Amino acid sequence: MKPALLALAAMVAPLMVASAAHADACDDRVRALQQSWDHVNFEVPEAVRTAEMARLNTQADAVVAQCPNRAEPLVWDAIITASEAGLRGGIGALGLVRDARSELERAERINPRALNGAVYVSLGSLYAQVPGAPLGFGNRQRARDYLQRGLAMAPNDIDANFFMGDLLVREHDWDGAARYLQRAIDAPARPGRAVADRGRKAEARTLLARAQQRH
Structure with missing residues (x-):
């Protein structure tokens, strides 16, 4: 190998290792969010579930910031945000569900197949459960379309x-x-x-x- 190519390889190899390590760290953070959501959503007592979900939402925001241009953290941030909205209820929750939709749309632009179609399943569940106009963006036909896309993948x-x-x-x-x-x-x-x-x-x-x- 020519000296210039050897020098280039010596520069690129550490970058590739660093990139792989960063990807692994992001995957670990996403798995931690997933397991924490499983616990909060299904095991934490109702009396403290809203506060715990809000705390987890803050953690998810941090993971998104630590792992830019990755769809998976955005999907889980959206799921957690939507879950907090569901627990809070009322008009005040509409801002949260709009944030969740925006995060899922960003994830779709990055990788629509992330997490086995979870982008489309999550969008479908949002459109199914959120009130329709004029208060919200709920739309059952759009919900069906998104859910069918998710089912086609998984x-x-x-x-x-x-x-x-x-x-x-x-x-x-x-x-x-x-x-x-x-x-x-x-x-x-x-x-x-x-x-x-x-x-x-x-x-x-x-x-x-x-x-x-x-x-």
Whole structure:
């Protein structure tokens, strides 16, 4: 190898190692956010859940700042922000859900396939649950479109099936809701997500019982 190329390789190699280490650190931070959200959302008592979710939201903002141009921190920041909005409720929560939507749209521009389609599943759940105009941006057709994109990427995903089932319950499509909710209940376990899987499947069983009673 020519001396100039050797010199260039010597400069590039440390940068590649540093870049890989940074990526690994970001992945670790995202996993920590995920596990913390699982705990707060499904295990923390309701009396302190809002405060704990707000604290976690601050941590998620910091991870986004530490890992620029990465979609995964933005997705989890959006999920946590939307969760805080759901816990707070009322008009004051609308600013939070708009922030969550903006974060998901940013994540989509970076990598729409991040986290197995979670960008689209999260956008779908937002459009399904947020009030419509003039107060909010809720829109069930857009919710369906986003959820279908998520399901196309991960047809067996527990969250994609749960939120499609939830949307169909809201639309009183009891048969359709039952199919998706049963798929959520039957979804394969996710590594490291036992707490979330258990909590989500419990929610799916509750909604499924409601759909079967209305059938």
